[in-house]
Amino acid sequence: MGGGRGRGSRSRTQRKHFRDGRENAWKRPKSDPTADGNSAATAVDRSWKPFSTQNTAFDEYYKEQGIVSAEEWDTFMEVLRTPLPAAFRINSSSQFSSDIRQQLENDFMKCLQAEGADGVEIEAIRPLAWYPDNLAWHSNYSRMQLRKNQTLERFHEFLKLENEIGNITRQEAVSMVPPLFLDVRPEHFILDMCAAPGSKTFQLLEIIYQSTKPGLLPDGMVIANDLDVQRCNLLIHQTKRMCTANLIVTNNEAQQFPGCRSKALSKHSGPELEQSMGQLLFDRVLCDVPCSGDGTLRKAPDLWRKWSPGMGNGLHNLQIQIAMRGLALLKVGGKMVYSTCSMNPVENEAVVAEILRKCGGSVELLDVSNELPNLVRRPGLRKWKVRDRGVWLASHKDVIKNRHFGAVPGMFPSGRTYVPPTEEDIKNENGGNSEPNQESQTSNEDFVEETSDLPLERCMRIVPHDQNSGAFFIAVLQKLSPLPAIPENPKKQKISIAKKDETQEQNSVPSVEYNDEQGQESKSVVMESASEAASDIDLVDNEQEEKDVPMEATPCDDVSTDNALEDARVTVNGKSDPDKATGKRKLQTQGRWKGVDPVLFFNDEPTINSIIAFYGIDESFPFKGHLISRNSDSNHVKRIYYISKSVKDALELNILVGQQLKIASVGLKMFERQTSREGTDASCSFRISSEGLPLILPHITKQILNATAVDFIHILKYKTIKFHDFVGAGFGEKASKLMMGCCVIVLKKDYDQDSSDTVKVDASTIAVGCWKGRGSLSVMVTAIDCQELLERLSVRDEGMKEIIAQGKESKVLNGKDQKEEIEVTEEVAPEQ
DSSP: OOOOOOTHHHHSOOGGGOTTOOOOTTSOOTTOGGGGTOHHHHHHHTSOOOOOOOOHHHHHHHHHHTSSOGGGHHHHHHHHTSOOOEEEEEOTTSTTHHHHHHHIIIIIHHHHHHTGGGTOOGGGEEEOTTSGGGOEEEEOOOHHHHHHOHHHHHHHHHHHHHHHHTSEEEOOGGGGHHHHTSOOOTTOEEEETTOTTOHHHHHHHHHHHTTOOTTOOOSOEEEEEOSOHHHHHHHHHHHHTTOOSSEEEEOOOGGGOOOOOOGGGTTOOOTTEETTTTEEOEEEEEEEOOBOOGGGTTTOTTHHHHOOHHHHHHHHHHHHHHHHHHHHTEEEEEEEEEEESOOOTTTTHHHHHHHHHHHGGGEEEOOOTTSSTTSOOEEOOSOOOEEETTEEESSGGGSOGGGTTTSOGGGSSSOOOOOOOOHHHHHHHTTTOOSOOHHHHHHHTOOOOOOOOSOGGGSEEEOHHHHTOOOEEEEEEEEOSOOOOOOOBTTTBSOOTTSSSOOOOOOOOOOEEOOOOSSSOOOEEOOOOTTOOOSSOOBSSTTSOOOSOSSOOOOOGGGOOOOOOOOTTOEETTEEOHHHHTTOOOOOEETTEETSOOOEEOOOHHHHHHHHHHHTBOTTSOOTTSEEESOSOGGGOOEEEEOOHHHHHHHHHHHHTTOOSOEEEESEEEEEEOOSHHHHHSSOOEEEOTTTHHHHGGGBOSSEEEEOHHHHHHHHHHSEEEGGGOOSTTHHHHHHTSOSEEEEEEEOSSTTOOOOOOOOOOTTOOEEEEEEOSSEEEEOSOHHHHHHHHHHHHHHOHHHHHHHHHHHTOSEETTEEOOOOOSOOOOOSOOO
16 A cells, blocks of 8 residues: 555566557457357457468569578478477586486487487487587477377476476577587686576586586686676576586676776786786687577467568678677687578678678688587578668668668678768769760669678578478687787767777667577667666766666566675664664665675684584685675675686676776675574584585595495485484484484495495595584485485486385384474575
């Protein structure tokens, strides 16, 4: 009822956040014939109608561009109008990756092949031939087949569970291609410039973790950036399943991504800093830019009615700016992949050609035709045309005078700028006559199609009908030397990409289709005009004014939830602060960024020492100096995050240069404060989170026990078990002697014996976090995690399967109902 603006008012979605004015499909128009009770009309009007897959402008445009031959045009369009098959990727860094792959190969595939005679498509599930090690799979079946076939139904449930846990990632097949051409190694620093929704970022993290041993971290890191706050939250949710300490998620403009340059660090040595400049530079850059998205028509059929040639034209300049910024941040010798989910040469080859012209010989377009030989791809185009306002243009010379801002020289194959002659030039040419010579005008106006002299055939085009996929464009660039100084030309673009902290002016552009990799429809984001500034997220000081915000900036309150409420009796200048007195959440600041929770190194010595003593953390583990929090009040920190050495160095550099990076998420959640009654009685109130357990497990020497398979499975099934109800000889007694608080239970590899107390950790070790109470032991993982772990154990070992099956027959252990529970549930809300 009334009034005040509480904390919820900043995060509530309002009508102003939807600038594109979407149609209300449920609202009947005034002339709706169903309103007068006509039942026949009701039956017609309420029937579902599929999306139209016809667009005359689309057909005319791509026929003229010649992206496929005339003979295969009908096949191309036929495939483009069919739904896209689903695809997913096994997380290669997962503990159970080999188990999942074997289950797909030996269980689901064989069952479906055996049932092929019953009308089920034999290749409903198959690995992607071009993806290494059978880690990517393709599935293609209808809902009708799913309902009728038990194996497909079981496979569908398997997919949902493993995707939720993070053992697999659902991702469009062609979207998996760009990271494979980056040639990533574990020590590389990688920048993903336009990362949301995060499937490619997840893929990059998998690669740098592939050869990492348990308890260790790779030397490299990934910075994943996205401008839109809501998509940034999707990116955080997606990458959180990776459980990594080598990731920073930022919320900056890609075309102005900060280089964090600091002359004060010229003497600092580190793998991520160029010593002569003290700047954060990258070994690899993934530049998957915003595009018109017509390569996703198979999964987003609503694009058929919205598509127009102007969508690509309007994004051309922005794509160049983002790509040039990526090259400026790339180390000499490093590689950058430029990619789009568009088929438009204005967004693809034209952008690559303009990049090569701007960079001179400092950047090379690589020929990677010998890599991934099973991937069917086509060479890039060397000639194309530009369509502007319904007119075909072969060169910049054909652009009419008042449309030079809409069709710039870089859109054309040659990239040459045509300067029309002045009246004085015409007069001199015609011997004093100001009228142009009719013959010369006719000869100059011939429609001559240009051909690029650059090796654009080294680019790659993936078309839908080659391997039953979406469409994609990929170009691999290598930086050979520092970029040349690019003079600023105010007549063309009022921006200098090689320098940071420059304001940018860009043309207003139409709706942008961001490449969405999870099979959901691409999200259309309205690009704002240059006069609009970011709302609610302003700079604390006006050192840097954000102009040309490409999309609506929304408050970052939902980016982090790691802050406790301030004390109600907070005074400002001797007077009570009404906001804080009413319990309103204090607006957090991260350096110059308002509304973003701070990133602070956690240096509370008493708390850190109590954690080290309680868990017996080994001195060899780099612990102190690697902990951060998102709360400025150290007494109310709920979560403590762990960061790798590379991320630590990057954060220190960012702080030194005035926090130019707007960090939305960073670090691996390692410890969480236990707020239950028994948690406050424990000598250490911080418990190990399930995300951080695999990393710290090899380094803890206290509060850890071996358990037989029977006891391990029972605690997963019943969640809480009293000490005297454990089956293993002596296990309940050993558990009762642990200190009250968090402990770790490790599954013994030889589950038939219960003799050794030594805990040996390797890549195959399975462990869960528990809470040791006064009379019982309670597991501290979510129900879905317990379910998935039980499934994995049953698949891995027949003996485990029998134990789990026996447990299903009864929910009573030793004749006693297990009803005692303790308030120690793993929080599933986003922590940042």
